Amino acid sequence: MPTSPAADDYLKAIWAHTEWQDDPITPSALASALGVAPSSVSEMVRKLASSGLVDHAPYRAVTLTEAGRVRALAMTRRHRIIETWLVREFDYAWDEVHDEAEVLEHALSDRLLDRIDARLGRPAVDPHGDPIPQADGSVAREPxxxxxxxxxxxxxxxxxxxxxxxxxxxxxxxxxxxxxxxxxxxxxxxxxxxxxxxxxxxxxxxxxxxxxxxxxxx
Missing domain, CATH: 2.30.30.90 (Ferrous iron transport protein A (FeoA))
Known part of the structure; x- marks a missing residue:
């Protein structure tokens, strides 16, 4: 299902919110995480819901559908592989890579991403310790x-x-x-x-x- 870079950023943010705790994200928290206006969140969430990527009822939290989760994990995988690549191959510091990865994750082909992943030795975590989802969507994380x-x-x-x-x-x-x-x-x-x-x-x-x-x- 095709999505835009902006939609992908929303899906990543929704998934990341519950990666290390259980409470689903609210529209206001989503707006804060992405640095956008609440009205922009409302419009995008409606679009994502109509595309079958999120579930949302008025005044309730936003959750991913299975299709949304698959897309969110794929984009998270891209982001974290690129962050790892920038640190290992280009001597970026761990506080410098996030914004660069936000740009590059939408530009690299799947083939190039896989080559980068292979060159890095298929790392399990990114420079911040976040697990890198596998190509099949699985995520390994210890207690x-x-x-x-x-x-x-x-x-x-x-x-x-x-x-x-x-x-x-x-x-x-x-x-x-x-x-x-x-x-x-x-x-x-x-x-x-x-x-x-x-x-x-x-x-x-x-x-x-x-x-x-x-x-x-x-």
């Missing part, structure tokens, strides 16, 4: 815990860092924290290599940790 909700003493690896705020990404980097860094949650911050690190404002809501207990959502 996790949001740092803000993790109990004191929780020990795990940094599994994922949100790419929503480039300035926050740079601040987290300056703390010596990256995807894969082992940490222990302590009052006032996290312990890294035996030293207490005070995190920048907003970091606890932007960092996800592995959950060795397996109690978190798979």
């Amino acid at each position: 996790f815990a949001l740092l803000a909700e993790a109990a004191e003493g929780h020990a795990g690896r940094v599994l994922r860092v949100s790419d929503r705020d480039p300035l926050l990404l740079r601040a987290i980097t300056a703390c010596g924290i990256d995807v894969g860094t082992p940490v222990v949650v302590r009052p006032g911050g996290v312990e890294v290599g035996g030293a207490l690190v005070e995190l920048p404002d907003g970091a606890a809501e932007a960092v996800w940790l592995s959950d060795p207990s397996g109690a978190a959502r798979p």
Whole structure:
């Protein structure tokens, strides 16, 4: 089913909203995530619903249909492979790749994307720790815990860092924290290599940790 770049961006945003938590996205939250007016969201959601890509009733959350989910995962795969490519092959920093990938994901052919993926060794995650959906639409993700909700003493690896705020990404980097860094949650911050690190404002809501207990959502 053909879609436009703008429609694809909406589908990605709807899917991404529930990737790391369960509450479906509302039209107002969708407008905030995309930086557009609520009226623009209403118009696009109507178009997506008429195309069979989303389900939506007035004053309710927006959810993807199966067709919408397939398209969202395909575009998310493109985005994350391109981000990984830019970091590995062109020395981009992890806070620089999102906007570039937003442009390139609509321009590359499927053949070129597959060649890039193969050259990278079929990576499982992107530079921010987000899982890269497979070509068949499957997504592998281990149990996790949001740092803000993790109990004191929780020990795990940094599994994922949100790419929503480039300035926050740079601040987290300056703390010596990256995807894969082992940490222990302590009052006032996290312990890294035996030293207490005070995190920048907003970091606890932007960092996800592995959950060795397996109690978190798979």
